[in-house]
Amino acid sequence: MSNTSDFISNLAAKLGRPTPTQPPPQVKLSVPQYQLSSSAERVSVFLQNWQALGGKGAIVRSEDETLQCLKQWFGEQPITWFKENSKALLAWDKLPTIAESAFSSLNWPLTRYSQSAFDPRDRYSIAASAELGITGSDWGISLSGTVVVKSDPLRGRAISLLPPRHLSFIESTKIQDNLFNVLEEVAALGSPPAAIEMISGPSRTSDIEMDLSIGVHGPIEVYVIVIDH
Amino acid sequence: MTMYNQTTDERVDKALANSFLRQATRRATDRLRNNKYKASAELGNWEEWRAAGEAIRKNVISNLDYYLNQLIEQMEKRGVHVHLAKTPADAVTVVRNIVSEHNAKNVLKSKSMISEEIHLNHALEEDGIDVVETDLGEYIIQIAGEPPSHIIVPAMHKTRQQVADLFEPIAGHALSSDTPTLTRFVRTQMREKFLRGDIGITGCNFAVASTGSIVMVTNEGNGRMVSTLPRVQITLMGMERIVPSFRELDILLNLLARSATGQRFSSYTTILTPPKNTADPDGPEEYHLVILDHNRSEILGDKLFRSSLNCIRCGACFNVCPVYRQLGGHAYGSVYSGPIGSVITPLLEKDWKKWGHLPYFSSLCGACSEACPVRIPLHDLLVKLRMRKTQSGHTPQVERQIFKAYRYFFTREKTLRRALRLGAHLQRPFVRNQRITGGPPPLSNWTNSRTLPMVAPKPFMQLWADLKNKR
Known part of the structure; x- marks a missing residue:
């Protein structure tokens, strides 16, 4: 194994100069970026692209609309799920207020992933048996129909990964035109969180005869609710 | 690893005789290529x-020591264990040691070309580890x-059907071969395996130097x-996989996804x-980053081929290459196939005897260079590799003799004239429809599968002289 200074000085020798002590000048970037003119357009394009990838999406303006939307999408299913598994709905410790109150009015109890078990492996099993994982999103990207989620001690990465369905809530103001704008905000965090997950639609593969198949590992159904205050 | 034991000719013959392979390769590459056209046209410019992608990659490679040092510092500051591996054997040893220190039995892998390059699975399996590729294609x-x-x-x-046949012994019962059943x-x-994995091994699409972050797409x-x-997680990365900061990452992620699958x-x-x-x-509580050199530093020091390190591994060059589209990847015999594989394999492996055929797996049409999202002049590099191979004295005896003869005649005008006149006579038994067919070796090496233009009854030199006289 090499030590760092030997490894780096070998590269400097290959490049024929000493290793710079100052950061190299940044490359000038002037690519034309995708831009939309209004927040309404941003939301609408975001939802269009999300749906084109196979996700379901809706805009809500009140707790009542959220509740109606959840009922429309999931109907009586959660009641059936709860008969088999009391931890069928797995969520972050804290969801946007509108989501918390909608689930509570529906009387669909949420299991909080981070507190669901002491041992991580038990938490994974709970997540793998859950029917629906519920998260918020920190950003959205219109151009690609993507939700972007940061990791955090009160959240949990497996919620958007192990259950067969993932539902995410996003504030309309968090939706950006393109990835560049999102990454600018990530860079502004200084030190990024342990994981930032960008999710564009359900899990997919075309590895067998180029035939598209949904849900080989991650969620099979994905839902997004845009909260527009 | 059956194909590693076959000769190039055997692999090529096998590929050409496999009609499913050829049809599947054409279908898949057509689809990927067309999706890429749509996705790239959509961006508008x-x-x-591409120009921005090229500029970013050039900047990274020409300052690789600075950025790599920055990445390592950022990683180590947070308690990541960074391992610098000079050779594939070093990298395998690092992973083996980590696995054995944790007494790990179940190792999960997501797609990593570096792990293919260092033949990691084989080594871990020898140690009795249950190592599982989790990407569907890699699992197959x-x-x-x-x-x-x-x-x-x-x-x-x-x-x-072949996939279903491979899965059946694992399932313990017959499986229908429709895609939904197989997935x-x-x-x-795989779920059971994910839930009890001791160590995860991943590849790395990009490493962000300014923050010490690893970017992975699946x-x-x-x-x-x-x-x-x-x-515990181990990430394997080739040492050139760097991007300076999040600012540049946007460009490379757009280029990668759009060029690879058209998403x-x-x-x-x-x-x-x-x-x-x-x-x-x-x-993961414990994180190891293994950074592999494997002669990449040699490539860095070789100005002719430095640009091959700019590659972002999107595969766009495969999908447009007339040779790849006829043969598929296995005929190349190498871990990296397609045009970029033909460029980097001889440089990484430094073995002309084994990999000297690769620069010739190209028609030099330049489609690869045109498809490359970071504008690597691939066909140009392939020509230069042929030159490098010739300089290193690894061309076959026959080829050397032919070029010696070529030089001999083309530097002696009178002798050339005589030879052409003689050639016009000697070729007669082999000429069909004005083309040379058949003939003895070494001529037959060519004419067995193609024809040669005949020596003109009146050579150009004679035509030229006649034209001058007429004036």
């Missing part, structure tokens, strides 16, 4: 994006014991599983800044 070829035939779609050469089987099978979500669930972004793009926060409910 693809050439500007792992069971079949074959290397990938395409950098993005590794099991492109397998029929659904459902893998979902169930469509299936297996990369997320492998980097979220096991307590705007892959289903999952994960930016890891490991290890996990101690209070996070999931994610």
Whole structure:
């Protein structure tokens, strides 16, 4: 194994100069970026692209609309799920207020992933048996129909990964035109969180005869609710 | 790894005789190529994006020592164990040691070309470790014991029935060969493995130097599983896989997804800044980054070929290459196939005897260079590699004799005239429809599968002289 200074000085020798002590000048970037003119357009394009990838999406303006939307999408299913598994709905410790109150009015109890078990492996099993994982999103990207989620001690990465369905809530103001704008905000965090997950639609593969198949590992159904205050 | 024992001719003959392989390769590469055209046209100014991609990669490679040092500092500051491996054997040893220190039995892998390059699975299996490829395509070829035939779609050469036949002994019952049944089987099978994995091994699409972050893209979500669930994670990266900061990452992620599959972004793009926060409910507590050189530093010091390190491993050059499209990946015999594989394999492996055929797996049409999202002049590099091979004295005896003869005649005008006149006589028994066919070796090496233009009854030199006289 090499030590760092030997490894780096070998590269400097290959490049024929000493290793710079100052950061190299940044490359000038002037690519034309995708831009939309209004927040309404941003939301609408975001939802269009999300749906084109196979996700379901809706805009809500009140707790009542959220509740109606959840009922429309999931109907009586959660009641059936709860008969088999009391931890069928797995969520972050804290969801946007509108989501918390909608689930509570529906009387669909949420299991909080981070507190669901002491041992991580038990938490994974709970997540793998859950029917629906519920998260918020920190950003959205219109151009690609993507939700972007940061990791955090009160959240949990497996919620958007192990259950067969993932539902995410996003504030309309968090939706950006393109990835560049999102990454600018990530860079502004200084030190990024342990994981930032960008999710564009359900899990997919075309590895067998180029035939598209949904849900080989991650969620099979994905839902997004845009909260527009 | 059956194809490693065959000669180039055997592999090529085998590929040409396999009509499913050829049809599947054409179908898949057509699809990927057309999707890429659509996705790149949608951006509106693809050439500007390519130029930016090239500028970013050039900047990284010409300052690789600075950025790599920065990446290592950032990683180590947070407690990541960074291992610098000079050779594939060094990298394998690092991984073996980590696995054995943790007494790990179940190792999960998401797609990593570096792990193919260092033949990691084989080594871990020898140690009695249950190592599982979790990408569907990689899983299929792992069971079949074959290397990938395409950098993005590794099991492109397998029929659904062959896949079902490979899965049946594992399932313990007959499986229908429709795609939903096969993917459902893998979902169930793999779930158990994900939940009890001791160590996760991933590849790395980009490493962000300014923050010490690793970026990984997958469509299936297996990369997320492998980097979220096991307590210990190992990431393998080629040392050139760097991007200076998040500012440049946007460009490269757009170029990568659009060029690879024609998606705007892959289903999952994960930016890891490991290890996990101690209070996070999931994610790896212990994180190892293995950075592999394997003669990349030699390439860095070789100005002729330095630009081959700019590659972002999207596979776009495969999908437009007339040679790849006829043969598929296995005929190349190398881990990296397609035009970029033909460039980097001889440079990484430094073995002309074994890999000297690769620069000739090209018609030099330049489609690869045109497709490359970071504008690597691939066909130009292939010509230069042929030159390098010739200089190193590894061309066959016959080829050397032919070129000696060529030089002899073309530097002696009178002798050339005589030889052409003689040639026009000697060729007679072999000329059909004004083309030379058949003939004795070494002529037959060519004419067995093609024809040669005949020596003109009146050579050009004579025509020219006649024309002058007429005036």
